[in-house]
Amino acid sequence: MLCTALHAFTHIYQVALLPLYVLIRKDLNLTGDAQATLLVTVMGVAYFLPSYPMGMLADRFSRKKLLGIGLAINALGFIALAYANSLSMALVCVVLAGFGGSFYHPAATSLIARLYPEATGKALGTAGMGASLGFFIAPFYAGWRAGMSGWRAPVLELGILGLVAAAVFMWLAHDHPTREFQDDINKTKEKLFATPTLWVLFLTAAFFFCLRDFSGMGVASLGSLFLQRAHGMDAKQTGIALSCIYLASLISNPIFGSWSDRGRIRLTAIVLCLAVVTVFVFPHLNSHLLAPALGVYGFFFMASYPIVEAALMESVHDSVRGRVFGLFITIGGLLGNVSHWFVAHKVDMFGAGASNAANYYNIYAILAGMLLLSLFGLACLHGIRRRDHDVFEHRQSPHPATTATET
Numbered sequence: 001m002l003c004t005a006l007h008a009f010t011h012i013y014q015v016a017l018l019p020l021y022v023l024i025r026k027d028l029n030l031t032g033d034a035q036a037t038l039l040v041t042v043m044g045v046a047y048f049l050p051s052y053p054m055g056m057l058a059d060r061f062s063r064k065k066l067l068g069i070g071l072a073i074n075a076l077g078f079i080a081l082a083y084a085n086s087l088s089m090a091l092v093c094v095v096l097a098g099f100g101g102s103f104y105h106p107a108a109t110s111l112i113a114r115l116y117p118e119a120t121g122k123a124l125g126t127a128g129m130g131a132s133l134g135f136f137i138a139p140f141y142a143g144w145r146a147g148m149s150g151w152r153a154p155v156l157e158l159g160i161l162g163l164v165a166a167a168v169f170m171w172l173a174h175d176h177p178t179r180e181f182q183d184d185i186n187k188t189k190e191k192l193f194a195t196p197t198l199w200v201l202f203l204t205a206a207f208f209f210c211l212r213d214f215s216g217m218g219v220a221s222l223g224s225l226f227l228q229r230a231h232g233m234d235a236k237q238t239g240i241a242l243s244c245i246y247l248a249s250l251i252s253n254p255i256f257g258s259w260s261d262r263g264r265i266r267l268t269a270i271v272l273c274l275a276v277v278t279v280f281v282f283p284h285l286n287s288h289l290l291a292p293a294l295g296v297y298g299f300f301f302m303a304s305y306p307i308v309e310a311a312l313m314e315s316v317h318d319s320v321r322g323r324v325f326g327l328f329i330t331i332g333g334l335l336g337n338v339s340h341w342f343v344a345h346k347v348d349m350f351g352a353g354a355s356n357a358a359n360y361y362n363i364y365a366i367l368a369g370m371l372l373l374s375l376f377g378l379a380c381l382h383g384i385r386r387r388d389h390d391v392f393e394h395r396q397s398p399h400p401a402t403t404a405t406e407t
Contacts, residue, residue, distance in 0.1 A: 011130075013077075075160070081159070125257015276372045288306070
């Protein structure tokens with residue numbers, strides 16, 4: 001429950017700025033939408049870049065303390081951002097916020113996978129409800145408050161609320177040991193992957209799933225600009241529409257997460273393929289269908305995260321889960337996070353044509369194609385699980401010669 005609550009705050013900070021791009025651009029006198037979206041891109045870089053070191057800490061130290069400290073730093077970054085009066089100062093603030101956010105996933109995902117070894121998908125799907133709630137609250141609240149009091153008010157208020165939540169978490173949460181030191185297991189699991197083949201499979205999977213992340217982040221930022229530029233929506237209307245993505249995932253995450261415990265690969269392929277179709281047709285729809293379409297997209301797309309996370313956690317031993325997940329999201333997050341700047345740069349290139357919905361068709365088609373290519377990552381995850389377990393069992397079995405001598 002507490003990890004789920006922290007998950008909500010982690011993703012509140014990731015998407016709170018999405019409906020505020022136009023207001024931030026005007027207030028800070030920026031030259032284009034790309035500079036406004038740069039704040040989210042830089043925050044994402046600061047969020048994903050330290051993920052592997054955070055994974056190392058999660059495998060060795062108190063995961064409770066990492067989670068509480070991380071949220072506090074994240075919140076302080078947003079409080080500082082509310083007082084930024086230039087782009088350079090705002091960039092420093094989002095770097096601080098992103099760094100604080102990097103504490104969460106390696107520690108929480110490895111902790112949850114350890115606590116629920118028999119129902120990992122269900123547990124991560126439940127924790128994923130926190131992300132859905134955070135993703136829903138942030139654009140809805142930020143757009144609504146910005147419409148009344150400007151973009152700084154919701155940023156400050158969400159930062160203060162995060163500090164309070166960090167204090168409550170540190171008070172209520174119990175520490176859990178990071179490992180049980182079993183010598184025979186730890187010796188064979190000292191390295192992240194035992195063979196070069198496993199490394200290749202892992203890095204290939206991370207690359208293909210970074211295409212999923214690129215598409216997902218791109219759809220969110222492009223959606224904000226598309227709704228405001230091509231359909232004339234204000235910050236409040238845009239925030240409400242974007243929140244539909246995450247409100248739908250509040251339902252789908254626990255459902256698909258539980259179902260995935262009976263078969264992850266096939267279910268992930270289904271939800272991603274349905275998301276691909278929705279992304280492709282989205283810019284062709286009438287204005288009154290856009291918010292429901294975002295809800296359908298979010299219902300399927302967001303459900304892929306707890307399923308893939310469960311598959312990855314089941315593929316490796318608990319002693320390396322923090323590092324493996326940290327490296328996984330470092331690769332996927334850093335490359336995928338470029339999409340915020342990329343889509344805004346494309347929209348800036350439209351000039352006056354940004355008001356024409358037809359100009360967005362190609363960008364959405366590219367994002368749909370990248371999402372479709374991410375399906376190749378599923379085969380790599382399957383290969384990791386099969387080969388890693390084979391290597392582990394081989395190392396644990398006694399050597400025939402040794403057995404004969406002992407006999």
